[in-house]
Amino acid sequence: MYLSLSKFSFVIALIGISFAVVYPGNIQADPNPPLSAAPKDDGQWSMPAKNYASTRYTDLQQINRNNVADLDVTFTFDTGIKKGQEAAPIIVNDTLYIVTPYPNKVFALDLTRPGAPLKWKYDPETLPASQGVACCDVVNRGGVYWEGKFIFNTLDGRTIALNANSGEEIWATQLGDIHSGESITMAPLVVKDHVLVGNSGGEFGVRGWLAALNVNDGEVEWKAFHTGPDEDVLIGEDFEPFYAMDRGKDLGVSTWPNDAWKTGGGTAWGWISYDPDLDLIYYGTANPGPWNAEQRPGDNKWTAGIFARDPDDGSAKWFYQLTPHDAHDYDGVNEIILLDMKIDGEERKVLVRPERNGFLYVIDRVTGEVISADAYSYTNTANGVNLETGRLRVVESKIPTTGEEISDICPAASGAKDWNPSAYSPKTGLLYIPHQNVCMDWTSHETNYIAGTPYIGAKVIMKPGPGGHRGVLTAWDVLGREAVWEVQEEFPLWSGSLATAGGLIFYGTMDGWFKALDASTGELLWSFKTNSGIIGQPVSYQSPDGKQHIAVLAGVGGWAGAIVSGDLDPRDPTAALGYVGAMTDLKKATKPGGTLYVFALP
Amino acid sequence: MSLHYLRKSLISTLSLTVLLMILSFSVVQAEEGGKHSEKHEHKKGSEPASAFNKGSEYQNDPAHIAAGKRLYMENNCVGCHFRGGGGIGPPFLDDDWHHGGKIEQIFNSIHNGLPGGMPAWKGRLQEEQIWQLAAYVKAFETDAPMPDGPTQPVERSPGGLDAEPNKSRKAKY
Numbered sequence: 064m065y066l067s068l069s070k071f072s073f074v075i076a077l078i079g080i081s082f083a084v085v086y087p088g089n090i091q092a093d094p095n096p097p098l099s100a101a102p103k104d105d106g107q108w109s110m111p112a113k114n115y116a117s118t119r120y121t122d123l124q125q126i127n128r129n130n131v132a133d134l135d136v137t138f139t140f141d142t143g144i145k146k147g148q149e150a151a152p153i154i155v156n157d158t159l160y161i162v163t164p165y166p167n168k169v170f171a172l173d174l175t176r177p178g179a180p181l182k183w184k185y186d187p188e189t190l191p192a193s194q195g196v197a198c199c200d201v202v203n204r205g206g207v208y209w210e211g212k213f214i215f216n217t218l219d220g221r222t223i224a225l226n227a228n229s230g231e232e233i234w235a236t237q238l239g240d241i242h243s244g245e246s247i248t249m250a251p252l253v254v255k256d257h258v259l260v261g262n263s264g265g266e267f268g269v270r271g272w273l274a275a276l277n278v279n280d281g282e283v284e285w286k287a288f289h290t291g292p293d294e295d296v297l298i299g300e301d302f303e304p305f306y307a308m309d310r311g312k313d314l315g316v317s318t319w320p321n322d323a324w325k326t327g328g329g330t331a332w333g334w335i336s337y338d339p340d341l342d343l344i345y346y347g348t349a350n351p352g353p354w355n356a357e358q359r360p361g362d363n364k365w366t367a368g369i370f371a372r373d374p375d376d377g378s379a380k381w382f383y384q385l386t387p388h389d390a391h392d393y394d395g396v397n398e399i400i401l402l403d404m405k406i407d408g409e410e411r412k413v414l415v416r417p418e419r420n421g422f423l424y425v426i427d428r429v430t431g432e433v434i435s436a437d438a439y440s441y442t443n444t445a446n447g448v449n450l451e452t453g454r455l456r457v458v459e460s461k462i463p464t465t466g467e468e469i470s471d472i473c474p475a476a477s478g479a480k481d482w483n484p485s486a487y488s489p490k491t492g493l494l495y496i497p498h499q500n501v502c503m504d505w506t507s508h509e510t511n512y513i514a515g516t517p518y519i520g521a522k523v524i525m526k527p528g529p530g531g532h533r534g535v536l537t538a539w540d541v542l543g544r545e546a547v548w549e550v551q552e553e554f555p556l557w558s559g560s561l562a563t564a565g566g567l568i569f570y571g572t573m574d575g576w577f578k579a580l581d582a583s584t585g586e587l588l589w590s591f592k593t594n595s596g597i598i599g600q601p602v603s604y605q606s607p608d609g610k611q612h613i614a615v616l617a618g619v620g621g622w623a624g625a626i627v628s629g630d631l632d633p634r635d636p637t638a639a640l641g642y643v644g645a646m647t648d649l650k651k652a653t654k655p656g657g658t659l660y661v662f663a664l665p
Numbered sequence: 666m667s668l669h670y671l672r673k674s675l676i677s678t679l680s681l682t683v684l685l686m687i688l689s690f691s692v693v694q695a696e697e698g699g700k701h702s703e704k705h706e707h708k709k710g711s712e713p714a715s716a717f718n719k720g721s722e723y724q725n726d727p728a729h730i731a732a733g734k735r736l737y738m739e740n741n742c743v744g745c746h747f748r749g750g751g752g753i754g755p756p757f758l759d760d761d762w763h764h765g766g767k768i769e770q771i772f773n774s775i776h777n778g779l780p781g782g783m784p785a786w787k788g789r790l791q792e793e794q795i796w797q798l799a800a801y802v803k804a805f806e807t808d809a810p811m812p813d814g815p816t817q818p819v820e821r822s823p824g825g826l827d828a829e830p831n832k833s834r835k836a837k838y
Contacts, residue, residue: 191782192780192781193782194753194781195745195753195782195783196782197753197782266744508738510744511740511741515784516741516744516745516784517744517745518744519741519743519744625752629751630756631751631752632749632758634749634750635747635748635750635751635756635758636750637748637750639751639752643747
């Protein structure tokens with residue numbers, strides 16, 4: 064009661080100051096991830112996000128601003144798979160693990176020997192037909208190491224645990240069904256003894272879910288759907304969303320016409336974070352289906368929002384819908400960075416989300432209250448968030464209607480930012496957001512649901528956004544709520560970023576440059592041209608001889624790079640869900656690849 | 666379901682007759698452009714025995730191509746192959762056919778499906794409809810204008826951070 068009263072008065076105070084919110088609070092410390100979610104660095108990299116707080120920040124500082132110019136290749140490894148390489152290399156016990164795109168081969172490299180020779184490899188014999196239900200290249204975002212196991216997902220819907228030393232299969236669990244359009248591309252996260260896995264297939268009218276598997280035997284412990292009755296969504300008595308719009312019985316049914324929730328999407332193909340103190344996991348749900356929003360009037364719960372759940376039984380604690388009734392394919396699955404920071408004199412546990420709709424949300428991760436939502440990229444589809452109701456202020460003129468072309472919708476369907484994760488440096492207090500500046504023209508048309516085929520109903524043509532550059536790295540001051548500097552790139556930024564205690568930011572470009580910037584100023588300090596465009600996640604580790612290394616996979620593809628990895632035809636700007644329209648020149652700039660690059664000082 | 670499609674096909678045949686003039690112009694182009702791709706067409710795939718010579722009834726026939734286009738949209742082919750440029754599935758605009766570019770081979774690919782993810786449409790669509798789809802798919806290649814090199818990016822969108830909404834910066838916490 065006391066809590067909700069204070070929430071109420073806080074909200075009233077905000078209304079008084081209208082849309083431009085002012086916090087009179089005094090600033091005492093930079094935001095920091097909770098220690099329990101971001102423990103002291105051990106020089107390894109056991110999960111793609113580095114830690115449960117998802118900071119993608121390393122304490123290693125051997126490579127720094129003064130010597131990064133000398134950074135050079137230590138070794139490379141050719142995966143032999145020339146599709147989009149989105150995976151993060153995983154490094155534990157002097158072994159480096161990588162998962163390739165389809166057919167999802169796993170390679171383990173021995174870091175104790177010169178040149179890091181192959182220790183073992185594993186071929187899951189992924190079904191070739193799974194390629195037909197992968198919306199946006201046949202990518203995989205990596206595996207995770209947990210107590211002697213290497214765990215990853217396959218495009219044909221399996222989760223597999225291998226013996227990390229030998230590569231032998233310990234268990235494999237079939238979760239998704241490709242015949243209904245399901246696939247799995249996300250990297251699992253292990254929390255306590257639960258392997259958390261979500262499906263892909265929002266472009267095929269699947270029903271989204273997140274499942275937990277027992278890490279020891281792969282048995283499914285719980286499965287929470289993202290559409291349908293509360294019982295299926297694991298919504299019970301202790302579900303307490305902050306905003307009225309997310310409260311009510313069986314909203315996963317009533318916010319859809321007829322049975323549309325059964326083919327409504329809301330998959331979970333992105334990132335999960337975990338707060339061990341609150342014992343809650345946080346993750347987002349993807350776009351509703353079909354893309355043609357006129358076929359599904361209503362808020363379309365529980366798509367395009369963030370869930371907080373108990374990892375043990377999956378029960379939902381709160382939900383916040385970022386983009387109700389999404390009309391532009393703005394999935395809500397991006398990374399979630401857990402930080403503790405002082406707001407209005409009060410220490411708040413928050414999560415930070417650079418969202419596809421163009422706003423950077425700071426949300427109280429205890430309650431689900433939106434503290435702020437600021438545009439970090441150009442958007443004309445919404446005018447911010449009503450902090451009283453939590454509702455996105457949608458620009459109606461940019462909502463597509465059947466048969467009419469709505470032009471210059473910004474951001475494009477891939478969002479101001481897609482899946483590729485940001486990094487947060489507690490040293491600078493800045494969030495390094497790799498993102499896009501791409502807009503689109505959109506014409507909706509009616510589409511039929513046919514199991515296992517795309518369920519879209521939109522003709523989309525993407526184009527470079529204002530200014531003409533298609534990629535941006537934005538350094539965002541989380542406390543100051545503004546961009547401190549940004550670097551513009553010719554092509555969309557589709558790689559993750561890495562922040563280091565050496566004061567550096569690493570990321571790659573779609574034409575193959577791997578770059579190191581000064582984390583404070585954005586100044587380019589070093590760059591290296593790889594053999595293909597980079598859309599992977601750079602990581603850092605310490606090798607047995609005590610040297611800091613930086614590792615990244617090169618290999619263009621993904622949605623933005625499908626024109627190259629899928630050899631698509633630039634004469635059709637609607638190809639690859641419209642992304643080809645913005646990428647007709649990529650074939651001139653790079654070629655397909657699949658090579659691991661590892662760098663160190665001489 | 667087949668009744669539904671049949672009805673739609675009939676409607677489309679009636680309503681799209683207006684397009685025939687335009688399409689027949691494309692067919693002339695198709696016949697001219699067909700020559701240079703001949704050697705590619707024979708390199709891969711095999712013809713279904715039952716379909717021998719049947720393709721000529723459909724290929725370049727404007728009414729069948731128009732019916733095929735409608736089927737292509739209704740059955741979500743467009744969601745993988747788009748308007749010939751490809752995506753999940755390969756493009757059709759060029760003459761590089763992975764499983765054979767003769768209309769009989771295209772029929773086969775649609776009818777039986779392909780191991781890399783192409784669903785089999787036999788049993789879901791009538792053979793007549795699959796021939797019409799094949800005719801439409803074939804028309805992408807033969808209709809396509811062939812520019813010298815890749816086209817340039819579409820012109821950028823107007824607007825900007827200082828041009829429209831969300832320009833106001835908020836105060837610090």
